[in-house]
Amino acid sequence: MPDILSNLLTVWTDPWLLFLTAIGTLAGIYVGAIPGLSVTMATSILISFTFKWPVNDALALIAGIFMGGVYGGSRTAILLNIPGAPSAIATAIEGYPMAKRGDAGEAIGLTTVMSVIGGFIGIIALALFAPVISSFAIMFNSRDYLLLGLIGILLVGTLSGESFAKGAFAGALGVLIGMVGLDPMTAEGRFTFGNVSMMGGIPYVAAMIGFFGVAEALVQLHQLDVAVIKQRVDRIIPKLRDVKQQLGLALRASGIGTIIGALPGTGGDIAALLAYDHAKRSTKKPEVPFGEGCKEGLVAPEAANNAAVGGAYIPMLTLGIPGDAVTAVIIGALFIHGLKPGPLLLVETPHLFWFIVGALTLANICLLIFGLTGIRIFTKIVECPKGILIPLIIVLSAVGTYAIQNNPVHIYWMLLFGVIGYFMKMYGFQVGPVILGVILGPMMDSNYRRAMIGARGDIGTFFWNFVSHPITLVLSIALVAMLLSQTPLLRWFKNWRARRHTA
Amino acid sequence: MHSVTTQRRGERGFSLLLLVFSVTAFWQSYAISGFSGLSTAGVFPMLASATMMVSAACILLQNVRQSPSTSGSSNDGFMQSILPLPVVIMMALITGYLFAMPALGFLLSSAAFLFLSFSYLWRKSLLTSLLITAVSVASVYFIFRKVFQVVLPKGSLLQSLF
Structure with missing residues (x-):
């Protein structure tokens, strides 16, 4: 126990580490907030500097960037309606209407406090349940991952947008984009048209920046002449009444976030959307309807995506499986520092585990400080005329895309997706499911094929496996329930039965 | 829904x-x-x-x-309702930006793109647009080239300079 405590406090007592965590959090907030700069990109570029650093320094900086970055996306979501990260998609749905009313300060204050609460819940869960959850997640089968991916994409597709068909189309389109390139299992080319530059596939960051950055910038051109709303940012510390009122929801959302974050392959983005869905279902009488700036809809996803940070560390440290794209980058950094993330990490190097828990806690406190300050400077960006902002977003998106792999072809892809995304948005399609499809598609593909090979290619056995195992059964039921409740299938079935009855 | x-x-x-x-x-x-x-x-x-x-x-x-x-x-x-003039013009500018980048390099083509779109969308004096373009390109260059060490695409025409 004293060992744990001293390892936990290492980061707090060393001024240099304290500084690194704080600067990481601050950088994370701003990078996460800048449209076109993804946390994944920032983490991978910043981590490239830390390869030569001592392990502790690198871990402290990474913890700060991750924590700050996940939160930072919410600021641009509220102020510009551009989610800085996929995890802020739901935040944009409720936060932007609040900003349109001039309540951006209140929205930012509330999201900050709720993000910090969520962050702490995630960290506590990491410290307490890392061993327990690892023993549960280790039972997950490839078909469970397939189901998780499907549920995730369909959830995003049905949560917002005009119809289930449009959500399903967008999700499937994303999966298809994710398939482009050499098949990782057989090295066959898919949709490469014999073109070498297509073999590496389409990087999802290019798709993400295109669909969210450029497409949104083009849509914003429609409201070029709309006067910029002066944001009230004098009241940033949220009202105690609001915090008290939302605390229960925040705690439940944090629970959802931690669990979803801990599931491999699902990160803050799915956690935020599931929590948003939960808020929508559990809030009977919201003060403002959902979609028009409802506080409940803001609190739940923000608490959940920061809780997912602590959660995402659980499978990464205990199983060696990254929870999302950011943890995939972090896991690479850990390997380079000679660490072996996996079941043995907790046994062989427990001090590092507790150091990470301490660093995350510190980063979370920094988040509270930086999140409630400096918004005045930040809102200057919103008061900047759109005529300046839009071209800048396009240029930033181009640099951001290029920075990932120094490949100019990615810029072309990004801008093409921007134009496609513009038309999709104009015709009532959501671009969120596309991105999720791109990220989760390859994972679902390989897991589908593993499950099929596991069933020896027999379609009967394959489907039987979906109902004959308890974990899979629960997930299958969830998927079927979602399909039935969101599509007219159930109504058609009832009509058909009624007609048969009368006949 | x-x-x-x-x-x-x-x-x-x-x-x-x-x-x-x-x-x-x-x-x-x-x-x-x-x-x-x-x-x-x-x-x-x-x-x-x-x-x-x-x-x-x-x-x-x-x-x-x-x-x-x-x-x-x-x-x-x-x-x-779907393709108003500003959108068409911005799409054309973006296309021009794309085709100019391999020849002019990132910095020059971005500067040209920013200057043209600022002048079109914001309609302030040319000097103001020019000034904002210079400030934007300089800060993008500093943040990405110096801080993040991203190698920005160079043009084929002025290879040694930009």
Whole structure:
């Protein structure tokens, strides 16, 4: 126990580490907030500097960037309606209407406090349940991952947008984009048209920046002449009444976030959307309807995506499986520092585990400080005329895309997706499911094929496996329930039965 | 979920385009490995494109059932509601930016793109636009080239300079 405590406090007592965590959090907030700069990109570029650093320094900086970055996306979501990260998609749905009313300060204050609460819940869960959850997640089968991916994409597709068909189309389109390139299992080319530059596939960051950055910038051109709303940012510390009122929801959302974050392959983005869905279902009488700036809809996803940070560390440290794209980058950094993330990490190097828990806690406190300050400077960006902002977003998106792999072809892809995304948005399609499809598609593909090979290619056995195992059964039921409740299938079935009855 | 009763300009055309794209995608997915097995490289792309085909067909069906958009010359309405002039001009500028980048390099082409779009969208004096362009390009260069050490694309024309 004293060992744990001293390892936990290492980061707090060393001024240099304290500084690194704080600067990481601050950088994370701003990078996460800048449209076109993804946390994944920032983490991978910043981590490239830390390869030569001592392990502790690198871990402290990474913890700060991750924590700050996940939160930072919410600021641009509220102020510009551009989610800085996929995890802020739901935040944009409720936060932007609040900003349109001039309540951006209140929205930012509330999201900050709720993000910090969520962050702490995630960290506590990491410290307490890392061993327990690892023993549960280790039972997950490839078909469970397939189901998780499907549920995730369909959830995003049905949560917002005009119809289930449009959500399903967008999700499937994303999966298809994710398939482009050499098949990782057989090295066959898919949709490469014999073109070498297509073999590496389409990087999802290019798709993400295109669909969210450029497409949104083009849509914003429609409201070029709309006067910029002066944001009230004098009241940033949220009202105690609001915090008290939302605390229960925040705690439940944090629970959802931690669990979803801990599931491999699902990160803050799915956690935020599931929590948003939960808020929508559990809030009977919201003060403002959902979609028009409802506080409940803001609190739940923000608490959940920061809780997912602590959660995402659980499978990464205990199983060696990254929870999302950011943890995939972090896991690479850990390997380079000679660490072996996996079941043995907790046994062989427990001090590092507790150091990470301490660093995350510190980063979370920094988040509270930086999140409630400096918004005045930040809102200057919103008061900047759109005529300046839009071209800048396009240029930033181009640099951001290029920075990932120094490949100019990615810029072309990004801008093409921007134009496609513009038309999709104009015709009532959501671009969120596309991105999720791109990220989760390859994972679902390989897991589908593993499950099929596991069933020896027999379609009967394959489907039987979906109902004959308890974990899979629960997930299958969830998927079927979602399909039935969101599509007219159930109504058609009832009509058909009624007609048969009368006949 | 709310349903839109009147449809937007060109919505049927767009849905039809999506359906055609989905069918092409399915055909291309089939070309990967055909129906030779259930765990081949082509199965998942076929499932995805089949989902696209079905949903695009549903969307088109919904559109056909909806009342068509308000009367009038459909071409004018389409340009006004879906592709207003600023969007067309920005798309043209972006295309020009793309084609200029390999020759001029990132910094020069970005500067030109920013200057032209600032002057068009913001309509302040040329000097102001020029000043903001200089400040933006300088800060992008500093943050990305110096802090993040991103190697920005260089042009073929002025290779040694930009």
